[in-house]
Amino acid sequence: MILKVEHRTLFEYDVPIYETATEVRLHPHTGQTSRQRCTSFTLQLDPPAPIFEYTDFYGNKVHHFNLLQSHRRVSIFGTSVVETGTGRAGREENEEILLLDFSAESRFVHFDAAIRSFIEALPHTDEPEALAASICRKINDTFIYEPGATDVHSTSTVVMALGRGVCQDFAHIMLAACRSLGIPARYVSGYLYGGSTPEGHDEASHAWCEVWCGPEKGWVGMDPTHSSIIADERYIRIGSGRDYADVPPVRGTWKGNARETLGVSVRVTEIG
Numbered sequence: 001m002i003l004k005v006e007h008r009t010l011f012e013y014d015v016p017i018y019e020t021a022t023e024v025r026l027h028p029h030t031g032q033t034s035r036q037r038c039t040s041f042t043l044q045l046d047p048p049a050p051i052f053e054y055t056d057f058y059g060n061k062v063h064h065f066n067l068l069q070s071h072r073r074v075s076i077f078g079t080s081v082v083e084t085g086t087g088r089a090g091r092e093e094n095e096e097i098l099l100l101d102f103s104a105e106s107r108f109v110h111f112d113a114a115i116r117s118f119i120e121a122l123p124h125t126d127e128p129e130a131l132a133a134s135i136c137r138k139i140n141d142t143f144i145y146e147p148g149a150t151d152v153h154s155t156s157t158v159v160m161a162l163g164r165g166v167c168q169d170f171a172h173i174m175l176a177a178c179r180s181l182g183i184p185a186r187y188v189s190g191y192l193y194g195g196s197t198p199e200g201h202d203e204a205s206h207a208w209c210e211v212w213c214g215p216e217k218g219w220v221g222m223d224p225t226h227s228s229i230i231a232d233e234r235y236i237r238i239g240s241g242r243d244y245a246d247v248p249p250v251r252g253t254w255k256g257n258a259r260e261t262l263g264v265s266v267r268v269t270e271i272g
Helices: 095-100 113-120 128-142 156-162 167-180
Strands: 003-022 036-046 052-055 061-067 071-084 186-190 208-213 218-222 235-241 252-254 260-270
Touching: 003 186, 071 218, 071 235, 113 156, 113 167, 128 167, 128 208, 128 218, 156 167, 167 186, 167 208, 208 235
Parallel strands: none
Antiparallel strands: 003 061, 003 071, 003 252, 003 260, 036 071, 052 061, 186 208, 186 235, 208 218
């Protein structure tokens, strides 16, 4: 599939602020091990500012910029075209280090009593992909999708207690369950193409997991939010990390004494 992504983020302030420093992770992943290829990407800012970039520890492309002058709004508009396909995510060069990071607790992923109880009823198997798929299905069957029930700071412990949340929350639950069973798993940030009708277009970023299924199979994408489970050509991968804290779409700081309002819109369309 050839998919176009338009991702707009708008910060507005009731009084002027200054010295904004912002990081943006919106560039779709392209690499030797990737099942997708980003053919074009543009990032537009208002107010305009020089844009710099680097690659972080987990291989994610990060753009960053500073606004030193006084301003009351910041508009960030990322547009990308991505060719997607089926297949595995492959292996990474620094695999041994990554597997250690993706096997431990992290800021939003906790190995608590609720997670241990959640995985006790799972069917026993030594095959990582089958076990991870069972976890994925159980989350999809058990938890209620409810926007607004949680926020970006909610941990897996909070979501387990609530029994509801959104894609970010379900990914954190899956990471906690897989890692506590000794299966390395990583958080993936990106988009999901919902179909050709207006109702099918995403209104926000999406999140799912990639599970390490051994050297022969590599990383397998699984989505606990949707019943189809396996991430296919509809999924556009931006980046990955230990949890949401490693790959937020936009993160920044600013100086001032203002009230901030955030607006985000995402549109994914098929163009070929």
